[in-house]
Amino acid sequence: MPGNHDGWSPVPFSTRLVRPFARQSATSSDSTDSAVDPTTNLSTTQTQGGRPGRRLALPAAVAAGALVLSGGAAAFAHAHKTVTIDVDGSVREVSTFAGSVDGLLDDHGVTVAERDSVTPTGSLSDGDVVTVRHAHEVTVSRGGEERTVWTTALTADEALDLLAVRDPEVQLVASRSGGGRPELALDLALRGPATIVVDGQELEVDDARTTVADALEAAGVELGTHDTVSLDNDDAGDVRVVVQRVVVQTLVRTEEVPFSSSTKDDASRYEGTKVVATKGVAGARTILERVTTVDGTETERVLVADTQTLNPVDEVVAVGTKKRPVVTGGGGSGKAGPIGDTRDADSLNWAALAKCESGGNPSIVSANGLYHGLYQFSVGTWRSVGGAGLPSQASPAEQTARAKMLYLRSGAGQWPHCGPRLFS
Structure with missing residues (x-):
């Protein structure tokens, strides 16, 4: 990097101006030595025929020339300048005759764009x-939304300070084309250390005068x-480099497709x-x-595909339409017939009822002690169809036979609740 005294275009002033200034000095000496009043010399010349007049004309011309050269030297000294150019932190001291900043930059090949x-x-x-500060295009983020802005800051540290004036929550986002090194148009910092926040930890970077990638x-x-x-x-205004672990994966799950019923x-x-x-x-x-x-x-979470991999089987329920038989006879007086008197009750589904x-x-026996056996007879009903003792103590065959008798009667x-099961 050039130093402050590294001139870009030195001008050889001494070699160009020594002889004119020398001539001016010599002529001025002759004029001083003569010390003649011009008005007096003009009158004498007219009286004596003009030759002395030509001798006096040379000192006058020399005096006029000396005046012009003296003014030129002053203008020359005024036009020459020593200035300092700082282009993006690269500083040089230069000599110039340019009268404007634009002219100076043109002379030294410094190109300036609209945003600079x-x-x-x-x-x-x-x-x-x-x-001169050339503008850089950087990506900033706030609340997860990214946008592109221009900044003339030389470092990320300086850019954050400038951006924070408008929005303290703003972040600079490093680009990672192809998932490679994080690139930022600006160096990390000019002052103090930086902190890297990653995986729940804070790591200190001693030398912040580096790139983001090198710091990581x-x-x-x-x-x-x-x-x-x-x-x-x-909170202290120092730079933090925040690394967020981003995982993108495709997940597969299966959901049930309900069946319909008819x-x-x-x-x-x-x-x-x-x-x-x-x-x-x-x-x-x-x-x-x-x-x-x-x-x-x-x-x-983004849906990639949704495919039905197994078709449902619909449920079909059969509904009976057969007319029920008319039951005749069988204890209409309320008295039980013999155990074998079951008539057409044998065709019913007693197992389903039980x-x-x-x-x-x-x-x-029910929890309250009132109902017994396969068909949950009460003791009174059991005895009404000829049963003795407790229904739960009788054989399954006797319980079924007396249940059929009860059906034929009532x-x-x-x-x-369970009666319809007889017809299933």
Whole structure:
């Protein structure tokens, strides 16, 4: 980098101006020696015929020439300047005859674009310091939304300070094309250390005069393909390099597809009875989702595919339409007939009734002690159909025979809840 006294275009003033100033000095000496009053000499010349007049004309011309050269030297000294040019931190002291800042920059090949910063502007004076800052395009983020801005800051530290004037929450975002090294158009910092925040830890960077990528490498931080790197200021105003671990993965899950249900008439079954003719089976669908997590917290879930991989089987329920038979005879007087007098009750589903009433346990007794056996007889009803003792102590065959007798006498209404099972 050039130093402050590294001139870009030195001008050889002495070699160009020695002889004119020498001639001016010699002529002035002759004129001084003659010390003649011009008015007097003009009158004498007219009286004596003019020769002395020509001798006096040379000192006058020399005097006029000396005056011109003296004014030129003053103008020359005024036009020459020594100024300092600072271009993006590269400082040089130069000599120039330029009268304006624009002319100075043109003479030294400094190109300035619309967004660049130049101070001062306009006319140029001896001793001026002309500062040029070329604008950089950087990406900033606030609340997860990114945008591009221009800054003339030389470092990330300076850029954060300038941006924080408008928005203290702003962050600088380092680009990672192809998942490689984090690149930032600016160096990390000019003052003090920086802190790297990663994986719940804070790592100190002793020398902040470096690039973001080099600082991370020096701290032993390895970046994943999707990890992000941003810069902000901590509470003390120092730079923080924040690394966020970003994981993008495709997850597969299966969801059940419910089956539908329909009914159909079944003439082989009695009216009021239903049975599942075809058992329903749920289907399945496979769902692929792309899930993004940042430092372990899910931030995005995008549906990639949703495919039905197993079709459901619909349920079909058969509904009986057969007319029930008319029961005749059988103890209409309320007296029980003989055990064998069951008539056409044999065609009914007594096993289904027993399962519903007692779970098929012939010796079971209800919790309140009032109902017994397969068909949950009360003791009074049991005795009304000729039973002796407790129903739960009788054999299953006797319990069924007396249940048939009760049906023939009073119908299925004796079992209000489970009675319809007889016709299933």
